[in-house]
Amino acid sequence: MYFEENKTALLNLFTESFGNSTLIKLTLSNKRAKASDLNNVFIRPVAIKEQIMLQFTYREETRDITSNYPAEEAVKQIDLLLTGTFMNADLFTSTADYTFLSNKKGNSKLLKKAASSTALPLYRHDKLKHRLISAENNVYLRELGVLTNDWKVKAGMEDKFRQINRYVELVEDVLRNAALPDRFSIADMGSGKGYLTFALYDHLSRNYGKPFTMTGVELRPALAEFCNSVAVKAGFENLNFITGSIEGSELKSIDVLIALHACDTATDEAIYRGIRAGAGVIMVAPCCHKQIRKQISPQNVLKEITRYGIFEERQAETLTDTIRALILEAWGYKTSVAEFIATEHTPKNIMLSGLRKKIRTTPDPAVVKRLSELKQLFGIHYHHLEQLLKMD
Ligand SMILES: C[S@@+](CC[C@H](N)C(=O)[O-])C[C@H]1O[C@@H](n2cnc3c(N)ncnc32)[C@H](O)[C@@H]1O
Numbered sequence: 001m002y003f004e005e006n007k008t009a010l011l012n013l014f015t016e017s018f019g020n021s022t023l024i025k026l027t028l029s030n031k032r033a034k035a036s037d038l039n040n041v042f043i044r045p046v047a048i049k050e051q052i053m054l055q056f057t058y059r060e061e062t063r064d065i066t067s068n069y070p071a072e073e074a075v076k077q078i079d080l081l082l083t084g085t086f087m088n089a090d091l092f093t094s095t096a097d098y099t100f101l102s103n104k105k106g107n108s109k110l111l112k113k114a115a116s117s118t119a120l121p122l123y124r125h126d127k128l129k130h131r132l133i134s135a136e137n138n139v140y141l142r143e144l145g146v147l148t149n150d151w152k153v154k155a156g157m158e159d160k161f162r163q164i165n166r167y168v169e170l171v172e173d174v175l176r177n178a179a180l181p182d183r184f185s186i187a188d189m190g191s192g193k194g195y196l197t198f199a200l201y202d203h204l205s206r207n208y209g210k211p212f213t214m215t216g217v218e219l220r221p222a223l224a225e226f227c228n229s230v231a232v233k234a235g236f237e238n239l240n241f242i243t244g245s246i247e248g249s250e251l252k253s254i255d256v257l258i259a260l261h262a263c264d265t266a267t268d269e270a271i272y273r274g275i276r277a278g279a280g281v282i283m284v285a286p287c288c289h290k291q292i293r294k295q296i297s298p299q300n301v302l303k304e305i306t307r308y309g310i311f312e313e314r315q316a317e318t319l320t321d322t323i324r325a326l327i328l329e330a331w332g333y334k335t336s337v338a339e340f341i342a343t344e345h346t347p348k349n350i351m352l353s354g355l356r357k358k359i360r361t362t363p364d365p366a367v368v369k370r371l372s373e374l375k376q377l378f379g380i381h382y383h384h385l386e387q388l389l390k391m392d
Contacts, residue, residue, distance in 0.1 A: 006108040007082050010089060010100045011075050017093040018045065018054070018071055024117060028081055030088040032104065037061055041081060043074065094118050118339045132168045133199045135161070140198040140234040163340070164199045167260075167351075170338060171200055171283060174353045175208065175256065178281045184212045184255035189246040189270040190262035191216030194227040200258075201239045216241040217249045246270050254279045261287040268385035271324060274354075275331045275389065282328065282354040285340055292320045297379035315378075321352055323371065323383045327391070330367035332358035363391055 017023035028041040042057040046068065054074035058065045069077060082089060082100075089100040096115050102108035133141075141147045146157045146164075153161045186204075188197045197216045204212065216239075218224045224241040231239045242249060246262060246269045257274030259267055267286045274282035293316035296306055306312040325335040333354030340351045368391065375383070386392045 003102055003106045003108045006100060006102070006110040007079070009110055010082075010091060010098060011079060013093075013098055014078065014091055015071065015075055017091070017095075018052075022093040022095050024092040024094060026078065026092070027090045028078070028086040028088070029090070031086055032084070036085065038085060041086070043078065092116065131165050132172070132203050133161075133165050138202075140202070140230050140236075141195075143230045143233055144193060144195055144198070146195070160195065164195055166340065167196050168199050168203045170340065170351055170353075171258070172203065172207075174281055174283060174336075174355065175204070178256070178355055180210065180255050180280050182210060184210060184280075185251070185253045186212060186214040186256040186258065187251055187254045187273075188214065188216045189257065189259040189273070190266055191218045191223075191227065191241060192261075193223060194230065194241065196260055197227070197239070197241075198230065198234065198236070201236055202234075205236070205238070211238075212255075213238045214240075215251060217244050217246060217251075219243070219245055246273065251277075253277065256281045256283075258283050260285045263287045264290045265384040268324070268383075268388060271328065271354075271385055272388040275328070275333075278356070278359060280356050282333065282356075283351060284324070285349075285351045286317075286321055286324070290316075291384050292316050292323070292380060295378075295380045295382075298377060299379060300377065302378065317350075319374075319378060319380070320383070321350060322374065323380075324385060325352055325354075326367055326371045326374070327363075327383070327385050327389065328352075328354035330360075330363035330371065330391070331389070332356055332360040332364070363389070 014023070014026055023045055026043040028043075031038065037060045038058055039061065040059045042059065043054055045052050046055045053068040053070060056067050056069065056074070056077065058067070078089075087102045087104070091098040091100070092115070094115055094117065097113045099111045099113070100108065101111070135141065135147055135151045135153055137151060138147060142149065142151070146154060146160055148154055186200075191197045194216055197214065201214050216224065216227055218227070218241060221243040224243040227241040231241070246259070246266055254274060254277035257270060257277070257279045259270035262270055262284070264287065267284050270284060271282055293313065296312060296316060296319070298306060305315055321337070325337065328335045334357050335352065335354050338351045338353070340349050375381075382392050
């Protein structure tokens with residue numbers, strides 16, 4: 001393909017990702033003239049005095065030089081650098097990665113790959129980006145202590161506010177692809193203080209276009225009571241909180257099941273209820289992963305990993321959530337994993353989503369076989385969710 005066309009397409013992707021806050025970085029490499037001092041240029045968004053600028057780091061043999069440009073000028077600079085100095089560019093966004101490759105003959109390619117990081121970029125686009133949940137006149141966020149009485153995000157609550165927005169975005173993306181009944185029900189298992197429950201209700205009731213009811217299930221009566229009082233103040237008529245357990249609470253139907261940071265096997269109990277209720281969507285952000293950790297005892301080369309405590313813990317997390325994803329798949333769900341928010345803000349960072357594609361009364365034997373092989377490799381006898389579903 002023609003160099004100019006691909007270069008323009010790359011510049012457009014760069015501009016678009018900057019505009020919608022998904023830009024992570026752009027790297028320019030493979031210099032045209034070997035004698036040039038400049039080896040690479042790294043470009044990333046930075047917040048400078050409430051404005052988002054693009055910071056260029058020009059890497060030379062022995063030093064780095066940085067300059068900041070507004071978006072329009074940045075695009076011009078990248079254009080010049082790609083025309084005169086570098087042949088390749090890698091664009092990383094939280095939705096996809098792109099590689100631009102060219103040669104001295106003027107041939108070029110633009111390739112797209114899955115995003116290597118889905119974490120929300122760390123720069124703040126508050127001034128440029130319309131957030132799904134706004135602070136202005138937001139009664140529930142004030143009642144929950146996120147905002148001051150004059151609708152400003154309280155000091156120390158900025159990350160919470162960002163997390164709330166990111167979460168709503170993530171759930172909305174998944175719900176847009178779900179086949180839900182005309183009037184649907186959402187259960188939020190282990191709803192706690194309800195930050196995310198309220199925000200999701202707020203956003204969906206204004207934007208989703210289908211009526212729904214939402215129920216928060218919470219073990220601690222004081223929290224359920226408090227959240228009900230906030231729901232009344234916010235005028236959220238179809239949102240209510242009940243005191244009860246994830247395992248035992250009575251719910252008429254569950255079309256969308258959500259469980260965020262429900263401890264250890266409480267996440268499994270939630271997934272179990274979702275599968276049994278035939279929920280169209282199951283979204284969980286797991287918390288601690290103790291149940292599997294006690295069992296991990298590989299009798300093979302994986303021992304090299306699990307002899308270190310920290311690695312064993314990380315392995316347990318990955319393994320537990322992979323097993324959950326496989327179990328969901330076995331019961332007819334298409335699963336995906338996304339980073340909830342950058343790990344700097346919380347280590348409990350994974351959102352596992354299942355979108356029901358088939359109604360199954362028994363698990364898919366081919367997936368069960370894959371699950372069993374994985375467990376065997378790590379010396380795992382059982383996973384709590386398998387037991388609940390009587391798969392073992
Ligand atoms: C870490 S908090 C998370 C709260 C909320 N989902 C969030 O992400 O902000 C977990 C909550 O789940 C509740 N919980 C834990 N196990 C539960 C169970 N088996 N049934 C109902 N609630 C449970 C706890 O009381 C706690 O409020």
